Amino acid sequence: MQKEVQVSVVMPAYNAEEYIADAIESVLSQDVLLELLIIDDCSTDHTAEIAGRYADGEKVILLRNERNRGVAESRNRGIRRASGRYVAFLDADDWWAQGKLTAQCRVLEETDRALCCTGRELMNPDGTSQDKIIEVPAEITYSMLLKTNSIPCSSVVMRTEAAKEFYMCHDELHEDYILWLRVLKKYGAACGLNEPLLKSRMSRGGKSRNKLKSAKMQFGVYRYLGFGVFRSCYYFLMYVFHGVRKYM
Numbered sequence: 124m125q126k127e128v129q130v131s132v133v134m135p136a137y138n139a140e141e142y143i144a145d146a147i148e149s150v151l152s153q154d155v156l157l158e159l160l161i162i163d164d165c166s167t168d169h170t171a172e173i174a175g176r177y178a179d180g181e182k183v184i185l186l187r188n189e190r191n192r193g194v195a196e197s198r199n200r201g202i203r204r205a206s207g208r209y210v211a212f213l214d215a216d217d218w219w220a221q222g223k224l225t226a227q228c229r230v231l232e233e234t235d236r237a238l239c240c241t242g243r244e245l246m247n248p249d250g251t252s253q254d255k256i257i258e259v260p261a262e263i264t265y266s267m268l269l270k271t272n273s274i275p276c277s278s279v280v281m282r283t284e285a286a287k288e289f290y291m292c293h294d295e296l297h298e299d300y301i302l303w304l305r306v307l308k309k310y311g312a313a314c315g316l317n318e319p320l321l322k323s324r325m326s327r328g329g330k331s332r333n334k335l336k337s338a339k340m341q342f343g344v345y346r347y348l349g350f351g352v353f354r355s356c357y358y359f360l361m362y363v364f365h366g367v368r369k370y371m
Contacts, residue, residue, distance in 0.1 A: 130157040130224050130280065132211045133201030135194050139215035140169040142324065145250070147177050149218035149322075154225055159183045160201040161215075165191040170215070195291040195298035202286045210286045212299070216324045217277040223320040227280040230314050237310035238281040238303065240274045244319040248326050257323075259315035265307040269358050271365035272300045272341075274313065278321040279303075285310060296343045304348070338363070 132150050136143055143161075150159050161178070163171040165188055178185040186200060202210060209231065211224060227239045240263070245253040259273055268274065276299040289305045291298040307313055341362050345355035 127156070128158050128207040129155045129228060130209045130211050131201070131205030131207035131283065132157055132159045132213055133198050133205065134159060134161045134213050134215055135164060135197035135201070136161055136166065136170050136174065136215035137164040137191075137194075137197075138166045138168045138170060140166070140173055142216040142326070143170055143173055145218045146213055146215050147174065147183070149220075150213060151177075151183075152221050153219065153223065154221075155228060157182070157211075157224065158205075158207060160204055161185050162197040162201050163187045164193070164197045165189075193294040195294045198298075199290045202283075202290060205283050205286070207283060209280050210283045211280045212276050214277045216326045218322045218324075219277075220318075220320045220322065224280065226316055226318070226320065230316055231280065231282075234314050236312065236314045237285045238274070238279060238306055238313040239316060240280075240313060241278040241316045241320040242318055243275050243278060243321040243323040246322050246324045248324060250324070253325065256319045258317050261315050261317065263307070263313040263315055265304065265312070268300075268304055268307055268313075269345075270361035272297065272303070272362075273315070273365075274300075274303045275321055275323060277323065281306065282310075293347065296340045296347060297337075300341075300344055301347065304344075334366075 134146060161174045163174060171187060174185050177183045231239050240259055242256060242258050245255040247253055263273055285306050289302055291302050293301060342355060342359050345358050
């Protein structure tokens with residue numbers, strides 16, 4: 124009888140041939156029972172071919188979108204297929220330190236929280252360190268999260284039922300941030316493991332790398348949540364303040 128999968132890892136990928144093998148290898152080095160769901164979003168390079176070398180239909184499953192659907196719906200496709208107790212997210216240009224999933228699953232079980240994130244080390248496109256670590260607090264409340272998105276997507280492990288309750292939406296905004304806010308509002312504070320277990324590659328072209336675009340998206344999140352102009356402006360100013368502090 125096959126053991127129950129503990130973590131379903133959801134990895135959206137688009138034209139990531141340069142990096143995806145590193146991401147996959149970092150998942151397969153984890154010491155928990157897992158499945159890896161790679162969702163190729165109509166890549167035009169060799170991303171699907173490289174991912175296919177690892178795919179076995181059981182532990183590593185390659186799903187290919189019939190048309191380009193964007194990162195939110197690609198992650199949602201993985202969430203829908205997830206069979207593990209927890210869902211973890213990893214972008215195809217990032218990678219994990221060994222033991223990451225074990226540490227987070229332990230914290231989630233000890234605290235009975237719905238979501239856990241970790242600190243991250245910023246990396247150059249070539250994989251060398253920028254010698255910059257972004258820390259996370261031990262507890263992240265809904266109120267705290269409104270002021271700054273301190274939850275890196277590629278670090279998250281969360282209860283599968285919570286992910287399947289809300290899913291991700293609005294690629295034109297911060298689709299992951301909206302999900303975290305919804306989960307924390309219903310299930311309470313997230314826990315943060317303040318270790319740089321995520322290696323976050325600052326690759327060229329990422330939508331969060333463009334600070335002006337990211338700022339517009341952040342303000343759009345507040346308006347999407349139904350906040351009035353003044354309340355949105357207040358939280359946006361908090362976002363700017365914390366953003367400057369984060370990268371100093």
